[in-house]
Amino acid sequence: MNDTIVANASASGIGSISIVRLSGPKSLEIAKKITAHNELKPRYAHLSPLYDAQGELIDEAVVIYFKSPYSFTGEDIVEFQCHGGYIISSEIIDLCVHYGARLAEPGEYSKRAFLNGKIDLSQAEAIAKIIEAKNLDAAKILAKQLKGSLLDFVEQSREQLLLILANSEVMIDYAEEDLPVDIQETIAQKLDILEDKLRAILESSHRRKGLIEGFRVAIVGKPNVGKSSLLNRFLDYERAIVSDIEGTTRDTIEESVRIGSHLIRLIDTAGIRESNDAIEQIGVQRSLASIEEADIIIALFDGSREFDQLDEDIMAKLTDIDPSKHLIKVINKSDLNQKIAHPFLEDGALKISIKENFTNLTEALQSLLDSIAKDDEIMLVTSRQILALSDALSHIGESRLFLAKSELEFFSYHLNEALKKISLISKPYDNEDILDKMFGEFCLGK
Ligand SMILES: Nc1nc2c(ncn2[C@@H]2O[C@H](COP(=O)(O)OP(=O)(O)OP(=O)(O)O)[C@@H](O)[C@H]2O)c(=O)[nH]1
Ligand SMILES: [Mg+2]
Missing domain, CATH: 1.20.120.430 (tRNA modification GTPase MnmE domain 2)
Known part of the structure; x- marks a missing residue:
């Protein structure tokens, strides 16, 4: 903890500014060498030239000094807000190392903040998770957690x-x-x-764990009901092969899709049926595993065909699932002559046509996601x-x-x-x- 550490605090890539952050006892001394300032006033934005070890100008940056203990880590911190891109921030980091800092390890700033009593573990974890948040609700929960x-x-x-x-x-x-x-x-x-x-x-x-990791939504059903067509409609491009041959999809296909303010993982699965084909069997096993891993299951049925034994088997599997999972029953192909009828579907199944209109499904999915997200309870x-x-x-x-x-x-x-x-x-x-x-x-x- 006596070391002075340095790292790029902003994402690498092309952008207008990059932020390099120094933390530790030598921060001020190193910053003075790079800026050629005799003094840096705490919490004051200095627009300053930056010089390399040979005294050559490398950039002009906003430099802010946070004096210990009034900083994120509780140590002396200096932030260089330099011009963006890869080269300048790398040069500043190299210079800091040249003057006695070392490269920070992942999470080391937050670790120091914890060890110095600036934040507790839950706040440290909120910082880590807020960066990964998959929707606004998660970001809001984490912001509260950051506040304690x-x-x-x-x-x-x-x-x-x-x-x-x-x-x-x-x-x-x-x-x-x-x-x-x-x-x-x-x-x-x-x-x-x-x-x-x-x-x-x-x-x-x-x-609500999907709020942080992204909710997993699996589309399941027997072959040919339109699972891959539905994935493609959500994505707005032909991601999965669609055909009228039963057993077209052999493996699960997973993509991120934005529904309202939620970024979900949408999973197209192989049609569930008994098969002698070894590869198809593996695909079906993966479909069943997707049911286990999903937060939300869209069970798709073909309205233009009778409710048969395969539908019956899938229904049996779905009535067995963990009650914390959410099930959306959907009858597809409403544009064709309807033959399907079964008590399981009388209770709230949505009727859609992926070919023509499926907005009622997107609306139902969005309001389900919103309702899962909305909860005043504290969240781990x-x-x-x-x-x-x-x-x-x-x-x-x-x-x-x-x-x-x-x-x-x-x-x-x-x-x-x-x-x-x-x-x-x-x-x-x-x-x-x-x-x-x-x-x-x-x-x-x-
Ligand atoms: N008329 C009509 N046909 C549809 C609709 N949705 C999908 N289809 C057709 O149904 C057939 C099967 O569609 P897929 O999306 O490949 O079905 P799947 O459930 O992925 O099938 P597997 O991958 O074999 O399990 C294709 O010919 C689609 O064009 C719909 O709303 N109306
Ligand atoms: Mg398919």
Whole structure:
């Protein structure tokens, strides 16, 4: 952490400006050498010439100095906003290295910000994810997280767990006659409320995980119903081969498509049927795997044909799926004479013609995506955060078993573990503060 690090903070490529960022104790000294300034006033945009090691002019840039601790990393930072393109920013980086900086490792600025207590882990992860966000809703959630929404949630959950622990410690340490009669019941009730809240957050985070990664939308159905035609219509070009030969698509085809404010992954699959062809069998296995991996499934049926055994088999597979997945039933080829009829489709299937009009499907998809995205609940955005909360919930579950048996040492042990796990979302804590909490709440100094 005593090193001074340097990196290009903007994307490489052609653009009007590039930003090179220095962080660490030597930042100011290095910047003075490159700018030939004697002094750089903190938080002041200096329009300055930049010189190489031989004193030759290489660019004119806006140079800003952020004095420690008032910077993103908490260290001295200097930013060079130089002209864009590859050459100048590379030259500035080389010069910084020449004067004693080293190249930053991926994520090193955020890591330093965390180690210097400027941000917690959830904020560091929000920074990483905001760059990858696939839609505006995700960006908004992450912006809140950057402002500390997840940190607040962790703090509140910790507070509640500490209170429950304090209650339990009192039961362990004090004679039964000094305790309120309903204390065990009160503990159980508090645990109920907390557990419900944590479960709701975990469930809603799973449901919305596509907000960050891009929702996966799989188009499935028997051969020839128009799956590839639908992919092509969404993309507006002939990406997949379309033909009236059954089994045209052999492999899954995946493309990004923008629906409203969402960037989704749309997956065309091989028609699902029994086949003796080894390659087609593999394709069908992949179609089935796509159902498993999808957030949303568009089940396509051919309205111009009778509902047959193949449709029946697909229907059976779809009634079996994880309830957190969303199913959109669609009858295609409404431009032809309609023969299909089945109770499974009477309940809300959309009728479209990919050849003529399918706007009702795009509208339905967009409003479904909007409704999944819209949720006021806090969202966990990395698998690390989700794992931490799942582990905390497992320990809370365990603790309940011991509470029921009045084995309070074990109860406390599991609550302590839950506390540690939930704290991992933002930062590790030690458990010293349980005591403060305990005495504060119960006035035990009597
Ligand atoms: N009349 C009519 N024909 C359609 C419509 N949509 C697709 N088709 C035709 O249906 C046939 C099959 O279309 P595909 O998109 O290849 O069907 P698929 O479901 O991908 O078929 P596989 O890849 O074999 O599983 C083609 O001849 C399409 O032109 C529609 O809305 N109306
Ligand atoms: Mg196809």
